[in-house]
Amino acid sequence: MQIQSVEVFVFKYDHHYRIGGHGDAPNRLPGTDYYFEPQWQHAYSRLTESCLVKITTDTGLVGWGEGQAPLVPEVPATLIARLLGPALLGMDPRNPHAVYDRLYHLNHVRGHYASYTIDAIAAIDIALWDIKGQAEGIAVNQLLGTVHHPELPQYVSGLRLPTRAERQALAKEKVSEGFKGVKVFIGDTAENTIRECAAIREAIGEEADLAFDAICRHEYQAAYEIGLGLDELRAAWFESPLDPEDVAGHSKLAKAIKTPLAIGEPLRTVREFEPWIKQRAMQVAQPDIVRCGITGGQRIIAQCSEHGLRIAPHLGVCTAIGVAATWHVTAVVANPVPQEHQLDMFPTANKVLTSPLKVEGGRAIVPTGTGLGISVDEDFVRAHSAEHWQITPAGIKWQEGGVGRVNNVLLG
Known part of the structure; x- marks a missing residue:
């Protein structure tokens, strides 16, 4: 079996993730869909954006993958179209490990061994596992090991409502439906953060999981004060409290508070995780499957x-292709932290499928078909893609907006 063609879609759907709990896009960057929330340093998009990949084999099997790119998905798409995709042609898709290593080493000597490069490889890798599962007639999770959790307990990530009373009511409602808990992020002072978390704890009770994600906002002292407050509230974990490059600061904080630190969203490879493990800068590891x-x-x-760390696969802005891949990986983790569930994103994520992924009673139902067990609505993907690349031995075709002009670029 050989890879015959690679297609890349710069997916952009008109749905706002609403990280700040509102529908505005403040501080918009001129000429873009990107903006800054005042309480965080990072840019966000008013659209749902991602990089989707379709790989077709000479046997007719087709695999889909996704590289999470909530900002500028054109970057991993271009990497795939101009470098990684052409390198894939003719390779056997049934050995994802070998393909991953080949792609990783194509450009890493030049310093490209993280960020968008791994996002691009991740999209390809997921599609290869989809093909491998189909070729062997089993689900991806069965390829990965013992399936411990065909249904995954989940927690609700974020409460995007304007008032505290509304957020309390939503948290209480979701826990009563069967979700294991709630993760809070509000981007506020230490005092107000503790007050918010205490209110949510009161709403969900003592048995449900309460977590807090600082989204890398705080300096050490404020994070330490929040940590002490979370200790009192018996929080499940404290996520991304400090600057994402501050390994030493996280290590110090991890030793100073009782609440476990959860880290991993910005990290994409074992090499990037190594210093965090060595310095004991986290107790909960959060690899993001749509990024790694x-x-x-x-x-x-x-x-x-x-190294004895608990595993909690992170799940942010992506489509159901990435959600399905994440669920398959989590299903074989013996004792995972409950799976992250993006309440407001999930209906939008499902729009790329002909049959939606299911969450019942607060639990994710891991697809049981072959490969990822999903059927992608390619017409929908094409209709909501700003760019579409097709890479074959004959050359590279680029199409704008799903219905625009086609440019042929000869390989070599």
Whole structure:
């Protein structure tokens, strides 16, 4: 079996993630869909954006993958179209580990061994696992090991409502439906953060999980004060409290508070996780499968598990292709933290499928078909893609807006 063609879609759907709990896009960057929330340093998009990949084999099997790119998905798409995709042609898709390593080494000597490069490889990698599962007639999770959780307990990530009373009511409602808990992020002072978390704890009771994500907002002292407050509230974990590059600061904080630190969203490879493990800067590892791929994610999970860390695959802005891949990986983790569930994103994520993924009673129902077990609505993907690349031995075709002109670029 050989890879015959690679297609890349710059997916952009008109749905706002509403990280700040509102529908506005303040501080908009001129000429873009990107903006800054005043309480965080990072840019966000008023659209749902991602990089989707379709790989077709000479046997007719087709695999779909996704590289999470909530900002500028054109970057991983171009990497795939101009470098990684042409390198894939003719390779056997049934050995994702070998393909992953080949793609990783194509450009890493030049310093490209993280960020968008791994996002691009992740999209390809997920599609290869989809093909491998179909070729062997089993689900991806069965390829990865023992399936411990065909249904995954979940927690609700974020409460995007304007008032505290509304957020309390939503948290209480979701826990009563069967979700294991709630993760809070509000981007406020230490005092107000503790007050908010205490209110949510009161709403969900003592048995449900309460977590807080600072989204890398705080300096050490404020994070320490929040940590002490979370200790009192018996929080499940404290996520991304400090600057994402401050390994030493996280290590110091991890030793100073009782609440476990959860880290991993910005990290994409085992090498990036290594200093955090060595300096004991986290207790909960959060590899993001749509950023590190299934192959990279499995390697990260193995390394972190060897050092006694709990595993909590992160799940942010993506489509149901990435959600399905994440669920398959989490299903084989023996004792995972409940799976992250993006309440407001989930209906939008499902729009790329002909049959939606299911959440019942607060639990994710892992697809049971072959490969990822999903059927992608390609017409929908094309209709909501700003760019479409097709890479074959004959050359590279680029199409704008799904219905625009086609440019032929000869390989070599």
